[in-house]
Amino acid sequence: NAGVTQTPKFQVLKTGQSMTLQCAQDMNHEYMSWYRQDPGMGLRLIHYSVGAGITDQGEVPNGYNVSRSTTEDFPLRLLSAAPSQTSVYFCASSYPPPRFYGYTFGSGTRLTVV
Amino acid sequence: GIQVEQSPPDLILQEGANSTLRCNFSDSVNNLQWFHQNPWGQLINLFYIPSGTKQNGRLSATTVATERYSLLYISSSQTTDSGVYFCANPPGAGSYQLTFGKGTKLSVIP
Numbered sequence: 001n002a003g004v005t006q007t008p009k010f011q012v013l014k015t016g017q018s019m020t021l022q023c024a025q026d027m028n029h030e031y032m033s034w035y036r037q038d039p040g041m042g043l044r045l046i047h048y049s050v051g052a053g054i055t056d057q058g059e060v061p062n063g064y065n066v067s068r069s070t071t072e073d074f075p076l077r078l079l080s081a082a083p084s085q086t087s088v089y090f091c092a093s094s095y096p097p098p099r100f101y102g103y104t105f106g107s108g109t110r111l112t113v114v
Numbered sequence: 115g116i117q118v119e120q121s122p123p124d125l126i127l128q129e130g131a132n133s134t135l136r137c138n139f140s141d142s143v144n145n146l147q148w149f150h151q152n153p154w155g156q157l158i159n160l161f162y163i164p165s166g167t168k169q170n171g172r173l174s175a176t177t178v179a180t181e182r183y184s185l186l187y188i189s190s191s192q193t194t195d196s197g198v199y200f201c202a203n204p205p206g207a208g209s210y211q212l213t214f215g216k217g218t219k220l221s222v223i224p
Contacts, residue, residue: 031210042118042200042214058211059115090157100210102147102162108155 002026006091006106013081013113021076021109023091031094032074033103036060036087043090049074050096081113116141120201120215127191127222135186135218137201143179144203145210148186151198151217160186160199191222 007022025032030051035043035058045058049068063085065077074093078085088110092103117140127133137146148160161168161175163184168175172191177184188195198219202212 033211035212035214040216042202042216043212044214045211048211059213088155094210097210100145100162102145102159103212104159105149105157108157110155 004091004093004104004106006089006109008109009107010110011112013078013111015081015083015113017081019078019081021078021089021091021111023074023076023106024072025074025091025093025104026072027093027104028071029093029104030071030096031100031103032068033058033092034064034066034074034076035090035092037090037108038087046076046089078111083113085111086113087111116203116213118201118203118213118215120199120218122218123216124219125221127220129191129193129222129224131191131222132187132189133191133220135188135199135220137184137186137203137215139182139184139203141182143177143182143184146177146184146201146203147212148175148184149200149202150195151200153197157200188220191220193222193224196220196222 004025033048034046047066049055091106094103119138150158172189174187198217200217202214
């Protein structure tokens with residue numbers, strides 16, 4: 001099915017561990033983004049990409065790395081997990097303008113850092 | 115950066131009632147979107163509405179860009195409408211990354 005696929009859906013990490021959250025889309029969207037959602041809050045932008053090989057920081061980039069080697073994939077790396085990174089992570093994608101009609105979101109990854 | 119204020123923060127409706135949710139923005143409105151996050155956490159794109167009015171079934175949205183606000187109307191509410199409704203808007207002209215409000219939590223009771 002066409003859409004944005006995130007894996008894993010759930011993950012528990014120990015403080016200091018590293019991991020990669022995967023995001024893949026099959027809609028040939030050039031724009032991709034990572035957001036985190038904390039309780040009682042809206043989503044906050046971590047990193048985004050406007051095309052393969054191009055990434056930029058969002059509002060809360062510290063502690064996260066991204067790369068965009070292909071149009072389809074946009075992994076998010078936690079370098080050394082901290083309890084403050086416990087959150088729900090969403091990946092999103094869209095066409096760039098003039099075809100932009102809004103973002104499609106993945107189903108999320110619930111991450112707990114203990 | 116742009117400030118996004120949503121009201122009301124919480125709303126409880128009897129099934130069949132109508133409601134209006136509001137988003138106010140501190141800066142220019144463009145590429146605005148409304149989302150519904152269902153009780154399972156999934157985010158559904160409801161409307162992409164940089165200006166004007168759009169309707170989709172029982173839901174409609176209106177954005178008045180010159181006055182920096184957008185409204186989401188829900189008519190004849192159903193229990194499946196429960197969840198959190200977010201509006202999101204990029205921080206500036208020419209940007210397509212989203213700044214989200216904190217959401218309106220809607221509970222529709224039978």
